[in-house]
Each structure stands twice: as structure tokens, then as C-alpha cells.
Amino acid sequence: xxxxxxxxxxxxxxxxxxxxxxxxxxxxxxxxxxxxxxxxxxxxxxxxxxxxxxxxxxxxxxxxxxxxxxxxxxxxxxxxxxxxxxxxxxxxxxxxxxxxxxxxxxxxxxxxxxxxxxxxxxxxxxxxxxxxxxxxxxxxxxxxxxxxxxxxxxxxxxxxxxxxxxxxxxxxxxxxxxxxxxxxxxxxxxxxxxxxxxxxxxxxxxxxxxxxxxxxxxxxxxxxxxxxxxxxxxxxxxxxxxxxxx
Numbered sequence: 001x002x003x004x005x006x007x008x009x010x011x012x013x014x015x016x017x018x019x020x021x022x023x024x025x026x027x028x029x030x031x032x033x034x035x036x037x038x039x040x041x042x043x044x045x046x047x048x049x050x051x052x053x054x055x056x057x058x059x060x061x062x063x064x065x066x067x068x069x070x071x072x073x074x075x076x077x078x079x080x081x082x083x084x085x086x087x088x089x090x091x092x093x094x095x096x097x098x099x100x101x102x103x104x105x106x107x108x109x110x111x112x113x114x115x116x117x118x119x120x121x122x123x124x125x126x127x128x129x130x131x132x133x134x135x136x137x138x139x140x141x142x143x144x145x146x147x148x149x150x151x152x153x154x155x156x157x158x159x160x161x162x163x164x165x166x167x168x169x170x171x172x173x174x175x176x177x178x179x180x181x182x183x184x185x186x187x188x189x190x191x192x193x194x195x196x197x198x199x200x201x202x203x204x205x206x207x208x209x210x211x212x213x214x215x216x217x218x219x220x221x222x223x224x225x226x227x228x229x230x231x232x233x234x235x236x237x238x239x240x241x242x243x244x245x246x
Contacts, residue, residue: 008228009082009225009226009228010225010226010228011225012082013221013225013226014221014222015074016074016078016079016082017219017220017221017222019071019075020214020217020222021215021218021219023068023072024215024218026064026065026067026068026071029060029061029064030061030062033060033061034057034064035058035112038051038054038057038058039141043134044131044134044135044137044138045130045131045133045134045135047115047134048119048120048130048133048134048137049120049134051115051119051137052119052120052121055116058115058116059116062112062116065105065109065112066106068105069106072102073102076095076102079162080094080098082226083165083166085235086165086168086169087164087165087168090165091162093161094158094161094162094165095158097154097155097157098155100154101151101152101154101155102151105147105151107147108143108147111140111141111147112140112141114136114137114140115140115141118140119133120133145194149190149191149194149195152187152190152191153188153191155184155187156184156185156186156187156188156191157188159183159184159187159213159214160184160185160188162184163177163178163179163180163181163182163183163184163213164177164181166180166217169234170233170234171227171228171230171231171234172220176216176220179212179217180213180214181213182209182213183209183210183214184213186206186207186209187207187210190203
């Protein structure tokens with residue numbers, strides 16, 4: 001089995017950065033254009049009609065959603081490999097949390113596709129009133145929101161652990177880990193607000209914190225990569241080399 005050379009972590013970090021940026025872009029399209037952009041609040045039938053009218057954009061949103069689930073897997077694995085030298089147990093826990101979130105989102109994707117099976121013009125649905133089809137489609141999208149928040153809960157905890165490892169690692173700047181921790185915390189507050197039905201007005205703005213944290217991490221990996229010498233020193237430590245102290 002081959003081992004990582006000093007240059008390998010730099011290459012892997014930049015690959016992860018490219019993939020991470022694609023995940024962010026595709027995820028944003030799936031959420032803002034392909035799904036939420038067509039929802040007419042309080043009007044299920046109007047929502048279904050909007051999906052029917054802009055079916056191409058909605059289908060592209062679904063494809064984008066699926067691509068994020070696929071691209072997130074190698075991104076997660078690379079982050080795990082890069083962070084393992086700093087804390088093997090925590091890195092593995094974060095990996096499991098990340099992949100659990102990814103699995104939930106992949107399983108949950110069917111609820112996003114459901115409205116496309118309920119379009120009023122489909123011949124098999126002629127006996128069902130259009131208003132009822134709209135209600136069913138909107139219900140499926142509500143279910144998607146629930147599943148998405150469940151997945152983000154696992155993801156939020158993963159970001160907390162990964163951010164802590166980045167903070168401790170000498171081959172990343174400490175501030176990058178703090179920003180990533182904040183991103184995970186914002187996701188968890190948003191999920192708690194959703195599950196408890198608190199409807200706190202400031203919570204939606206917290207997602208900007210999550211976006212900034214993830215985008216900063218992705219850009220750092222792409223542009224700056226990783227300090228390969230320090231990564232090697234952590235992976236194969238000498239007696240005089242220690243982790244960043246708290």
C-alpha cells in the first residue's frame with residue numbers, strides 16, 4: 001500500500017477545495033432555484049403549477065441535489081485523511097457523522113422528486129383533483145425540509161469536531177478552525193429552532209455564518225492547501241514536536 005508523500009496532502013487538500021466549492025454551488029442552486037425558489041407560501045396548488053411551468057429548472061435542481069451527495073463523499077474522505085494525524089478518534093467520528101448526513105440527504109431526495117410525479121397533466125392522475133395534488137406535493141416538500149434538517153444536525157456536529165481538529169492542527173491556521181466551529185454551531189441552532197418550532201426571527205441569518213465558514217474552508221483548501229511539512233511532522237512526530245496547546 002502506498003503512503004502519502006510530503007506533497008500528497010497539498011494535492012488532496014486542493015482537490016477537496018474544488019469539490020467543496022462545487023458542493024456549495026450545486027447545493028445553493030438546488031435549494032434557492034430548484035426548490036425554494038418555486039415555492040409559493042400558503043398556496044400549494046400555485047407551488048405545483050410553478051414547478052410544472054419551470055419543470056426544467058426544478059429537475060436541474062434535483063440533479064444538483066444528487067450531485068452534492070455524490071461529491072460530498074470524496075470531500076469528506078479527504079478531510080478525514082488530512083485531519084486524522086491530529087486526532088484519529090475525533091476524525092473518524094466526524095467522518096461517520098458526515099457520511100450519516102450524506103446518507104440521510106440521499107434517502108431524503110425522493111421527497112424533492114415527488115412533485116414531479118403529481119403534475120396535473122399526467123394521464124394517471126386524471127381522477128385526482130388538482131387542489132389535492134397541490135396539497136400532496138407541498139406535503140412532500142415539507143417532508144423534505146424535515147429530512148434536510150435531520151441531516152444538517154449530523155453535519156453540524158461533524159463541523160464542530162472538524163473545526164476543533166483544524167484549530168488544534170499546526171498545519172492549518174487556528175482561526176480557520178474557529179470559523180468552521182461557528183459554522184457547525186449555526187447549523188445546530190437552526191435545526192434546534194426548526195425541531196422545537198421556536199420561529200426565532202434571527203435564526204435564518206445564522207445560515208450566513210454557516211455559508212461563510214464553509215466557503216472560507218473550501219477556498220483555503222483550494223488556494224492555500226495545507227502545510228505539508230507540518231502535516232508530516234504531526235503524522236510522524238518527533239519528541240520535540242507537539243500539537244498546538246490550548
